[in-house]
Amino acid sequence: xxxxxxxxxxxxxxxxxxxxxxxxxxxxxxxxxxxxxxxxxxxxxxxxxxxxxxxxxxxxxxxxxxxxxxxxxxxxxxxxxxxxxxxxxxxxxxxxxxxxxxxxxxxxxxx
Numbered sequence: 819x820x821x822x823x824x825x826x827x828x829x830x831x832x833x834x835x836x837x838x839x840x841x842x843x844x845x846x847x848x849x850x851x852x853x854x855x856x857x858x859x860x861x862x863x864x865x866x867x868x869x870x871x872x873x874x875x876x877x878x879x880x881x882x883x884x885x886x887x888x889x890x891x892x893x894x895x896x897x898x899x900x901x902x903x904x905x906x907x908x909x910x911x912x913x914x915x916x917x918x919x920x921x922x923x924x925x926x927x928x929x
Contacts, residue, residue, distance in 0.1 A: 823859070826861070827864075830857060830866075831855045833898045834866055835851075842883070842891070850880055853912040885908075891907060
């Protein structure tokens with residue numbers, strides 16, 4: 819990945835996180851952290867990875883709320899960033915933080 823794409827992904831992550839925190843009023847959306855963004859090289863699409871505080875049901879509700887609010891988030895990206903095109907967003911659950919917690923619990927149990 820080029821430095822430019824890394825900068826674009828990080829800038830998108832910041833704008834998306836701010837939009838979720840400030841713009842969205844969907845009651846399904848719980849406590850969300852945007853962990854990373856992977857943008858396609860042509861900037862047509864972006865995969866937004868999030869971690870969600872709560873159980874499986876909370877995660878499903880939050881992802882559904884984010885999916886239905888993607889237009890508002892994309893509008894915020896268009897306002898905040900100067901890109902040739904605003905990428906179409908898709909939201910995905912990031913299992914990384916959960917996996918890290920499980921692994922650390924396993925290691926503590928063995929230690």
